[in-house]
Structures are given as C-alpha cells and as structure tokens.
Amino acid sequence: MTLTALDDAQLAARVAQDIPDGSYVNLGIGKPTHVSGYVPEGREVIYHSENGILGVGPSPAPGCEDPELIDASKRYVTAAPGAAYFEHCDSFAMMRGGHIDIAVLGAYQVAENGDLANWATLDETYPPAVGGAMDLVVGVPKIFVMMRHVNRDGSPKLLKQCTYPLTGLGVVSRVYTDLAVLDVTPEGFRLVELTPGNSLDAVQAVTEARILT
Template sequence: MISLSDSAIAARVAADIPDGAYVNLGIGKPTHVSTHIPAGREVIFHAENGILGVGPVPSEEDVDPELMDASKRFITVAPGGAFFEHTDSFAMMRGGHIDIAVLGAYQVAENGDIANWATLDESFPPAVGGAMDLVVGVPKIFVMMKHVNRDGSPKLLKSCTYPLTGLGVVSRIYTDLAVIDVTPDGFRLVELAPGNSFDLVQSLTEATILTN
C-alpha cells in the first residue's frame, strides 16, 4: 500500500476546484488545499468565523495574531477580502452562496452520508463546528480523509456507525489511496493513487466500489 501525503491529497483536491469558486475549508487536513491552487486560478476562500477572501498562510515574521480562521490557523487576507459577523457567515453557508466545502470525515457511507463531528469514544469530545450548516447549504461537498483508521478498519462504509453530520450530501471523496465519486449506485472509482491496485483499495473498503 502506497499512501499519498496530506499535501499530495490536498493538491489533488485543489486540481478539481474551478476558477472563480467560493470555497470553505474544514478543520484539519482540508486547510492544506489553499496552498495548492494551480497558478492563474482564482479561488475565494471563506472562513466560517467571518472572513471572505482568506489568503495564503503567512511566514512566521508576517503573522498577525488577530488574523486566524475557524481552525485557529494564522492566515492572511487577500486583496478585496471582507470581514463580517457569524450571522452573515452562516447565512452564506446555509443559503447556497458557497460553491464547494472540503471537509474531513470519520466515516462516509456509500449513499453519501457523512459522519465527522463525533465518534462513540466518550474520551474524545465531539465538535460540531459549522459542518452541519455546510452540508445542508453548500451544493458540492468534497471529503478529504485517510482511507482507513489507524487499526486498518475501513472508513468508507455501507452505512455510517457514528452520529451523522448530513444525509446523502457527499459528492466526491479524496483519500490517500484513491479518488471516489458518490453516485446513485454507490461508490464509483475515479482514479487510484499511484502504486495501488483496485483489489487492494476494495479490500480496505467495506462497501463495493464500482469501476464502470
């Protein structure tokens, strides 16, 4: 098994984001996507704590402690960027004004259900954040995640076992092993990460992956 790095997965996600798109990046791995947008392509990044036009990550000497996104990552603001209160920010998310959200996930089901805010481990506190608002208001949900858990158990399932964030909302999944679309017929393979076989990826996936 040859796993892509988080940076490589982020670059693959970035390649699918079209010019002019308004995009919200979830906490964790998805924040890497903003640094991999292809040259010459303009993408407007939204932070749910009230920023439209999130710029590149600053160098250490350029950090402004008053500028950070929802994941508490220091940011810059692109020319023309805007600041606003949470009510306006969540209205953008719920009202269909964001084109794409890139989220992390604990589990994704073959029908597009996503679980990303809580597990069944009581020692690991749940964190709702804005994910539930994003999945009901944003028309295209990309998920960026590891293909399996640390113990090797699958994260792409027939049905989620963790509390759900949204029902049937995921469009495409980017893992360290493959890119997979969610279709009315279930998971469908888009491409394998270099060096991996379909049989291997299927063996690490609970649900069936279609290839045609």
C-alpha cells in the first residue's frame, strides 16, 4: 500500500505551526534543527541550542556561513536579533531548570505511553550518543518528537513498548511523523491528523501501537 510521506522540510514546517508565539524552544540533533527555518509569519519563537546559543536563526545563505556559528548538530546557523551566547553549564542549567518551554527531539522509538528511546539502538555499528536528551526530558515540560513513521526496512517505530534503551519514561507529548500527527494520551496514541492522501487504516498497518480517534 502506497503512503504519502512529508519530506524533512515539510515535516519541520508542520512542527513549527504548533509552537506558540513567545516560546523558548530547544531543537534536538538531526531533523529537529530545521524547524527554526519555518517560524510562521508574525510569530516570535526563541530557539535554544544546547551548545550555547539562545536565539538561533535559520540556516545562512550559501557562501555566508560563519564557521564559528553552529548548532548542536554542527550545522551552520544564523543568530536572530538579540541572540545570546553562553557556556555549556549555563545552557544545561536552562534545560534542567525548567526555563525551556518545548523541546523538539528525534527518536528511534516512541511507546504508546510516551516512553522515548532516542540515544542508543541494539546495533553496535551505531555507537550510543545521549547528548543532552536526558536533561531535556526531565527539565522541559513539553516534548515534541519529530521522526519517520517507520524504519528503512518498514518496521514500526511507534510501539506498544520500546525495545531500545530509554531516554525518558512517559515524557512525549506529541509525535510528528511523515505520515501523521499523534498526541500521547493516558489511553495511548490519539490521531490529530493524517498527512493528506493517507487513510487511517493504511497508517495503522505500519504502526504497532493502536491509534485512537
């Protein structure tokens, strides 16, 4: 069955739609870093990068990169007006101390109860790398996950129970995949929307956990 999937740019733009005006937001390594390039018009969002920037702007134009201005993914970024720079200790104090409103993270797996696995797999060819994810999930009240709905082999990533080492227990608020947007509720995953062109039956077929409506 053919499914309609958002590309990385479309997925980043979709996540950005749900970030309220005035929010302080941390963007995790990988796909989430692209969200800063899609702030809706008329909205101010202050993006935080754990390597020491508050006020991350979009990617620079080709040829305008500053090699000393990167985010946690070592991706070239710009600084928004009024941006601030600080050391790691201060950055992690912001994350752990409840000063960030939302964190957008990638994931290997998310369980229907909101458990998150995003720092290690069982494949020894991919060394584990927790980064600041554990600090974020204990200090940030709202965790958005941005991910592909299935693995490259077609196996599900939205599960009844995670099989990889956990980053946090019951921490995920909402999951944005290329196929659908799902809220994590006490009853499990609840459908917010489907990517246009997809049916619920088709998305459920590639999801281990039950999707509620």
